Each structure stands twice: as C-alpha cells, then as structure tokens.
Amino acid sequence: MKTRVALFFGGHSAEHEISVISARNIAKALSPEKYELHLVGIADNGRWTLFPDRQVPNDLKRADEPRTHSWPLVSLVNVGEEKPVLYNLTTHEKQAIDVAFPVLHGPFGEDGSIQGLFRMVNLPMVGCGVLASAIGMDKEVMKRLLHEAGLPSARYRLLRRGLKHSFDEIVSDLGLPFFIKPSNMGSSIGVHKIKSSADFDQHLADTFKYDEKVLAETFINGREIEVAVLGGGSDLIASSPGEVIPQHEFYSYEAKYLDEQGAILKVPAELSAGEVADVKALALRTFSVLCCDGMARVDFFMTKAGKFFINEINTIPGFTSISQYPKLMEISGVPYRVLIERLIDLALRKFEEQKKLQSKYMA
Ligand SMILES: Nc1ncnc2c1ncn2[C@@H]1O[C@H](COP(=O)(O)OP(=O)(O)O)[C@@H](O)[C@H]1O
Numbered sequence: 001m002k003t004r005v006a007l008f009f010g011g012h013s014a015e016h017e018i019s020v021i022s023a024r025n026i027a028k029a030l031s032p033e034k035y036e037l038h039l040v041g042i043a044d045n046g047r048w049t050l051f052p053d054r055q056v057p058n059d060l061k062r063a064d065e066p067r068t069h070s071w072p073l074v075s076l077v078n079v080g081e082e083k084p085v086l087y088n089l090t091t092h093e094k095q096a097i098d099v100a101f102p103v104l105h106g107p108f109g110e111d112g113s114i115q116g117l118f119r120m121v122n123l124p125m126v127g128c129g130v131l132a133s134a135i136g137m138d139k140e141v142m143k144r145l146l147h148e149a150g151l152p153s154a155r156y157r158l159l160r161r162g163l164k165h166s167f168d169e170i171v172s173d174l175g176l177p178f179f180i181k182p183s184n185m186g187s188s189i190g191v192h193k194i195k196s197s198a199d200f201d202q203h204l205a206d207t208f209k210y211d212e213k214v215l216a217e218t219f220i221n222g223r224e225i226e227v228a229v230l231g232g233g234s235d236l237i238a239s240s241p242g243e244v245i246p247q248h249e250f251y252s253y254e255a256k257y258l259d260e261q262g263a264i265l266k267v268p269a270e271l272s273a274g275e276v277a278d279v280k281a282l283a284l285r286t287f288s289v290l291c292c293d294g295m296a297r298v299d300f301f302m303t304k305a306g307k308f309f310i311n312e313i314n315t316i317p318g319f320t321s322i323s324q325y326p327k328l329m330e331i332s333g334v335p336y337r338v339l340i341e342r343l344i345d346l347a348l349r350k351f352e353e354q355k356k357l358q359s360k361y362m363a
C-alpha cells in the first residue's frame, strides 16, 4: 500500500512563496508508485485548501481572490480511528493520512503550533515535534539551553516590552555595535545592527512590534557557516558546512529576499579539515541539546580566530532546489529524493517508538 502523505505549505510568513516552491519540489520528488500525495495549502489569511494530487498552485497567498473561492476547504480531524483524516468541507469526502510533512516557515508553522495539531490528531510528522519546534523558534530559550550545555553562542541581554532600557548599560555589558532581534521571528524581520544611541532609539520600537521579548546581542564579527543535520535519536548525520556571504552589512531581510545579489551561497564552505570537524560536531550537539528530531539547519558565526558560535537553528529549512539544507545534504551523499524519503521514514519510525509509551498509569 502507498504511504499517504499530507504536505502542508504556504502559511502566514515572510517565507510563504519559498514554502510554495519547496512544496512543488517535494511533490515532484515523491515517487507516485510509493506515495499518495495530498496537498494542503494554507493561505496568508489562514484558509486551508485542498489541492489535487501533485498540483501545487503558483500562489495561494491571496485567498480572497475570486478564483480561489472554488478551492475546497479542508480540515484535519481525529475521527477516533487509527488514522486521522483530511476532511473536504466541500465534497464531505474523508481521506485517511499516514504522515504529515509540514513545509511551513516561521510562526505557526515552525514554532510547534501545527506540530501540536498533528499530535492531537495522532499523526506522525516529519521533522521536529512540539518542544523542539518551540525551542527553535524562541531564541532566548534556545540560548539558555545552549548556555546550560556549555555550547557557545553570543552573549545577550533580554529586553521586555514596556520596560525602560538603558543604551549605556547595554553598551557597557555587550559593547558596540550590538544586534537587537525579536526572540520569536525569522527572515531577519526586526533584526537591527545598533551602532549608536540614535540607532537604538530609532529601531527598538520596530523590533518590539514582533515580540514581547527582544534580545540585545553582542556583535560577532565573523563568517556565517551553516550545517544541515538529518536523523533521529543517536543516529544522526551532519552535512559538510556551507557558507552565506551577505553582500549587505548583514544578512538582512533585503539581502535575503529583495536583492537577488544580496548574498553569495557557497556550498561547501572553504574551511580547514579541523574547522569542518569542529562545526559538524557542534551542529550534532546543538541538535540533541535542543531536542530536535528528523531535520534542522544549524547556523553559526566563525570568528577570525576560528572559534564557532551558534547563531540559531531552523527546524524547517527551505526545500527549493537552491535551498541550503538539501544542497548541503546532496554534497554529503544524500540526494534530494533520498532525503525526502528518509525524512518520511524517520517520522514513521519515531511515531512507532512513541506509540510504545503508555499515556496513562497502568498497574
Ligand atoms: N550577534 C550577531 N553578530 C553578528 N551578526 C548578527 C548577529 N545576530 C544576527 N546577525 C545578523 O543578522 C542575521 C539575522 O539574524 P538571525 O539571528 O539569524 O535571525 P533570523 O532568525 O531572522 O534569521 C544573521 O544572519 C546575521 O547576518
């Protein structure tokens, strides 16, 4: 019997379009002989739509357009049977599903929200579960865990919305320049490099638009190195590292999405054998310390002295043909199609293991 995969894509994030392209690539990579594919597109306004087999639309961001009104609404329901169903609200058809593949980025898709829904309906999911997804999205919690494990990341101070924050105090603690960023966000939204008191006054309100928690972080002057991790439990592999070379002052929203020449992606990164070994080992440790499963991309800064600092973790990286995660896996011996199949296998295996645990007291 074919494995029935529900692919979730789109969503309310700056990476909506990337998600749609990723979904199209994943759909193409899944062999029709082995997988039955069900596509759930989430519009920018939150509307869930079911698309026919392998027909990923070009753009579903604007679900208010007249043409989108014919798209059937769908929900995911636990019907009390072994498998949950995708329930087509237009035709009332029910489709049992074996595994969810979320290829959503940012809040709601990558922060444990939709992972919680999958758990509620008893559906195996590709990638990190609720806890790791939430940790990975909250940079402050992530940094506390890294710190406790003795893993290096930039020093920071936590700023809370509504309180007064002294520029001078931050500078005496972290030095100048420093970075400010929302604890929960992504795509460099609300990230600013602060070089003066005037910068701080100008940008802090912007950063607080996105989260109640803002991090002020020591500036790390270094190269940006990325490592892809794949696997579960103790059976993990780290890819060869890649490098992002921003052509702007830092890897800003503009450099990521608005300027086609905004960054140079180098796969693999030019590093010594020792540096490669160091950063791969750190990526594996980070993955485990942050309770990850299945996949994650771990991003680092590397100083001139060759010291690595963990910048952040992305629990649902992009899956377009030019995305770092699949490219790094590819050069490390895991081609795109194999990668997608392995992620699905990992999800199913993990679920079988979890099923063995009891969820209530048995004498
Ligand atoms: N402490 C820092 N030192 C130097 N550059 C930083 C620092 N924090 C962030 N940056 C720059 O800002 C970019 C985005 O910050 P990041 O923390 O990765 O947020 P996001 O989750 O939005 O990608 C980084 O890729 C880097 O270019």
Ligand SMILES: [Mg+2]
Binding pocket: 187, 188, 299, 312
């Ligand atoms: Mg980043």
